[in-house]
Amino acid sequence: MTRQKRSHHKLKRAVAPYLYLSPSLLIIGLLMLLPMVTVIAYSFQNSAVLRRDPSFAGLKHYQAIFDDPVFWASLWHTLYFTCMSVIFHMTIGMAFALMLNSDRINPTLRNILRVLYILPWLFTAVIIAVIWRLLLEPNGVVNSILMQIGIIGSKVEWFSSPQTALHAVTFANIWAGYPLFMVSLLAGLQGIPKDFYEAADIDGAKAYQKLIFITIPQLMPIIISISLLDFIWTMQVFPLIWITTGGGPIYSTEVLSTYTYKLAFSSYNLSQASASAVVILLISLGLTLFYIRYQKAR
Amino acid sequence: MRKRNSGKDKLITVALHVALAAGLFFAAFPIYWMLSSSFKSNTEIFALPPTILPKAFTLEAYAAILGDPVKVRFFFNSYFVAGAVTVLTVLIALLAAYGFSRFNFRGKGSLNTIIISTQTIPPITLLIPFFGLVVSYGIFDTYVALILTYLVFTLPYAILLMTGYLNTLPRDLDEAVAVDGGSSWTALWRVIVPISLPGIVATSVYTFLLCWNEFLFALTLTKSTSMRTVPIGIQLLMGQHAFEWNQMMAMSVLGSLPLLLIYLVAQRYFLAGMTAGSVK
Numbered sequence: 224m225t226r227q228k229r230s231h232h233k234l235k236r237a238v239a240p241y242l243y244l245s246p247s248l249l250i251i252g253l254l255m256l257l258p259m260v261t262v263i264a265y266s267f268q269n270s271a272v273l274r275r276d277p278s279f280a281g282l283k284h285y286q287a288i289f290d291d292p293v294f295w296a297s298l299w300h301t302l303y304f305t306c307m308s309v310i311f312h313m314t315i316g317m318a319f320a321l322m323l324n325s326d327r328i329n330p331t332l333r334n335i336l337r338v339l340y341i342l343p344w345l346f347t348a349v350i351i352a353v354i355w356r357l358l359l360e361p362n363g364v365v366n367s368i369l370m371q372i373g374i375i376g377s378k379v380e381w382f383s384s385p386q387t388a389l390h391a392v393t394f395a396n397i398w399a400g401y402p403l404f405m406v407s408l409l410a411g412l413q414g415i416p417k418d419f420y421e422a423a424d425i426d427g428a429k430a431y432q433k434l435i436f437i438t439i440p441q442l443m444p445i446i447i448s449i450s451l452l453d454f455i456w457t458m459q460v461f462p463l464i465w466i467t468t469g470g471g472p473i474y475s476t477e478v479l480s481t482y483t484y485k486l487a488f489s490s491y492n493l494s495q496a497s498a499s500a501v502v503i504l505l506i507s508l509g510l511t512l513f514y515i516r517y518q519k520a521r
Numbered sequence: 522m523r524k525r526n527s528g529k530d531k532l533i534t535v536a537l538h539v540a541l542a543a544g545l546f547f548a549a550f551p552i553y554w555m556l557s558s559s560f561k562s563n564t565e566i567f568a569l570p571p572t573i574l575p576k577a578f579t580l581e582a583y584a585a586i587l588g589d590p591v592k593v594r595f596f597f598n599s600y601f602v603a604g605a606v607t608v609l610t611v612l613i614a615l616l617a618a619y620g621f622s623r624f625n626f627r628g629k630g631s632l633n634t635i636i637i638s639t640q641t642i643p644p645i646t647l648l649i650p651f652f653g654l655v656v657s658y659g660i661f662d663t664y665v666a667l668i669l670t671y672l673v674f675t676l677p678y679a680i681l682l683m684t685g686y687l688n689t690l691p692r693d694l695d696e697a698v699a700v701d702g703g704s705s706w707t708a709l710w711r712v713i714v715p716i717s718l719p720g721i722v723a724t725s726v727y728t729f730l731l732c733w734n735e736f737l738f739a740l741t742l743t744k745s746t747s748m749r750t751v752p753i754g755i756q757l758l759m760g761q762h763a764f765e766w767n768q769m770m771a772m773s774v775l776g777s778l779p780l781l782l783i784y785l786v787a788q789r790y791f792l793a794g795m796t797a798g799s800v801k
Contacts, residue, residue, distance in 0.1 A: 236624070239705050243620030244632070246613045247676060254673040255639055258650035265649060272653040322541055327534045336541060338788075340548045345780045347734040349752040350773040353759065354555045357566070357766055364554060364571045371570070398551065406792060452641075459643045462736035466756060480645045487649055488741060500646040511641040515634060 259504070265497035272493045284498035293474050294499065297482040304393050304464075304478060305457045309450055311397040316404025317446075321438075323405075324412045337409075344402035352466035355395040356382065382468050385475040392467050392476050396460065404449055411445045412438070451514045455507055479503050559583070559770035566766050582771035592772065594747055595754030599776075602667050602750060603732035609668070610675045610728045611683075611721055618683030619709050623695065639677045644737050647673070655742050666742045667750075671735060675728040682727060686720025687713065723790040726783055730791075733779060751776040 265271035269280045288294045319340050323333055343351070358365050359381040369375045381391040419437050428436070439446075461480040464470065470477040470485065483503065487496035558566050559582055560575040568576075586592050621629065651670055660666045694716075695708035703711070714721075736752045743749055749757065755776065758769055784791050 235704070237626070240620040240624035240626040240629075243616045243624075247617035247680060248632075250613070250672060250676055251636070251639060254651075254669065255642065255647065256635075258647050258654070259642070261650040261653065262646055265653075272649070272656075318540075319544055322537060322544065325537060327537050328541065332541075336545065339545055341784075342548055342552050345784055346552070346773075346777055347736075347752055347780075349734075349736055349755050350555075350776060353755055353769055353773055354551050356759075357558060357770065358551055358554060360567070362567045362569075367569060367571055398547070455641045459645065461645065462752065465736075466759070480643070483645050484648075484737075487652070493649055493653075497649050500643070500649055503643045504646040507641055507643050507646075508638075511638050514641070515637060518637075 262497050262500050262504070265494055266501045268494055270494065271497055273491065277494075280494060284495045285502075287495055288498050288502070293477060294482060296474055297477045297479050300389055300476060301458055301478040301480075303389065304396065304460070305454055307393050308396045308400060308457045309453050312401045312404050312453055313446065313450060315397070315401040316408055317442075319401070319405045320408035320412055321434075323409060340405060341402045343399050346399070348399070348460070348462040349466055351395060351399045352463050355391075355398075356467055359391060383472055385472050388468050388472060388476045392464050395467065396457065396463055399463070400453065400457070403453065407445050407449050408442055411442045415441045447517060448514065451510060451517065455510050455514070458507065458510075459503070555770050555773055558767060559774050561767055563765060563767045582765075582767035583775070585765075585768050586771050586775060591746055592754060592758075595749055595751045596775070598664075598747075598749060599733060599751040600779075602664060602671065603729050605664070605668050606671045606675060606732045607725050607728045609672055610679045611724050613672075614676060614679035614683045614724060615714070615717070615721070616709075617680045618687050619705075619713065621680070621684045622687035623692070623705065636677045636680055640681075644674070648737060648741055651738070652741055661742065662744045662748050664748070667739060670738045670742065671732050674735075675731050679724045679728055682724050683717075683720055686717060686723070690716060719790065722787060726787060726790050730780060730783070 266284055267280055267282075268277035269283075270277050322328075323337055323340070328336075346354070357363060360366070361378045361380050365381075366375070366378050370378070379387060381387050415438065419441075420433060423433050423437060459480055460478070461484065464476055464478055464481055465484070468476040470481040479499070480503070483496050483499040486492050486499060557573070557575055560578050560580070561572070562577060562579055562581065565572060565576060620626075621633065647670075655661050655666045655670075660669075690713065694712050695705070698708035698712055699705070734752070735750070739750045739753050740756075743753070746757070751772070755769060755772055758765065758772060
């Protein structure tokens with residue numbers, strides 16, 4: 224190779240990665256990073272989107288949101304919904320993973336159950352919402368079973384009574400989301416070296432001691448990273464709540480995403496909705512930074 | 522090996538199986554109920570006491586869905602949009618992943634961090650600026666609007682998934698092409714793509730599912746009934762009639778078929794796609 228040819232080749236090697244990445248960068252830049260800047264700009268404008276020459280609004284829209292009791296209620300509901308979901312996703316996922324991993328069950332049964340336990344994962348949020356609406360109808364099967372065994376005395380309107388609605392949507396979301404933990408923890412369990420347990424057996428460790436001193440510490444990295452991701456994603460849940468309760472009755476299941484959506488597309492107050500969207504973005508971003516730091520530290 | 526003779530040990534095994542059965546009921550009953558309700562008449566769904574198996578098995582709900590061109594259109598739209606996005610995502614992600622996996626360049630680390638963090642951007646945050654953009658470019662209520670917006674959400678994780686896969690392939694393969702004087706472009710198509718099929722399948726499955734499930738953008742960026750996708754169709758069905766539950770369940774079953782089929786046929790790829798970046 225001549226020197227000229229070689230330097231030409233080098234130049235090609237240096238430019239090539241940017242060429243390969245350019246379509247992706249263009250899409251992510253134009254359709255993700257730019258809109259993020261836009262939504263922040265909207266939140267400081269009066270009549271954003273609706274008017275061509277919106278005037279500067281300062282922090283007015285943020286002020287309006289922070290003065291709105293419904294916003295604070297939504298924040299609280301989001302927190303409750305998210306924390307309960309993550310805790311129970313983890314607990315149920317862990318319980319199922321440990322049970323499936325036990326050597327007390329027959330391998331065929333284990334394989335069948337593994338497929339069946341994953342089932343809730345295979346359904347779209349909208350379909351999950353519709354299924355739970357049918358199950359929890361006042362005249363539906365859940366009420367009829369609960370009344371038969373005497374847990375409730377009369378029909379409960381799970382989704383349309385302010386006392387139960389938030390618990391009911393949280394329950395449906397718990398049902399829908401545990402398989403992520405189960406699958407990840409099951410994979411994690413299979414990665415724990417067998418000799419750890421053999422050594423513990425020699426020392427005469429009990430089953431619960433092995434769980435606390437070997438299994439859980441070994442699974443900790445998975446538990447933390449999946450919990451963080453689950454938290455971030457659950458915080459953003461929209462369709463499940465939109466279809467089951469629509470945020471009602473009387474705001475009792477209003478979460479940040481439904482609150483923002485209504486501001487934007489029911490009240491057409493896109494500026495204020497943008498301010499609310501920015502608040503959600505900041506919360507997510509904070510958690511994401513935490514997640515990335517954790518991943519890098521590992 | 523543990524000794525298995527005591528009565529206590531047997532008791533634990535029995536307790537475990539009871540717990541497994543309870544878990545099965547929790548996981549599968551709601552889905553069973555959807556399936557069985559889709560084969561019932563609308564009056565039987567609320568019969569007291571509830572009938573576990575359809576007493577009068579009927580396909581009328583399915584016939585009502587499949588016989589209605591409006592509803593069939595929902596399915597076409599969902600398949601079309603998800604299919605188009607999948608093809609585009611896989612192509613674009615493959616190129617980016619190749620760049621990440623086979624080259625060292627300035628800004629690689631920070632680009633990677635940006636791509637990881639975009640995965641967690643709340644959809645509702647992007648919805649308002651997208652709505653503004655889509656309206657001002659005159660693509661409101663079109664396939665283009667849906668395809669472009671879905672692409673933004675599928676791409677980051679597809680890139681990570683593909684990069685992870687390409688990193689597992691030995692570099693000597695494409696270096697052999699370079700020694701023969703071939704360009705990196707030739708190496709990509711001649712060598713990498715043919716052996717990347719598992720990675721491509723996993724990425725496609727993930728992308729397809731994400732699009733198939735999408736609700737918020739389909740709800741906001743389309744308006745006419747002929748542009749709606751299956752999730753929106755189910756919601757519309759709910760508002761329309763005085764609750765045709767059997768039809769709603771039949772549509773839910775039909776709307777779940779692609780996911781169930783993919784899961785059964787390609788379980789390994791499905792799990793690969795779902796675990797590190799869940800669809801929801």
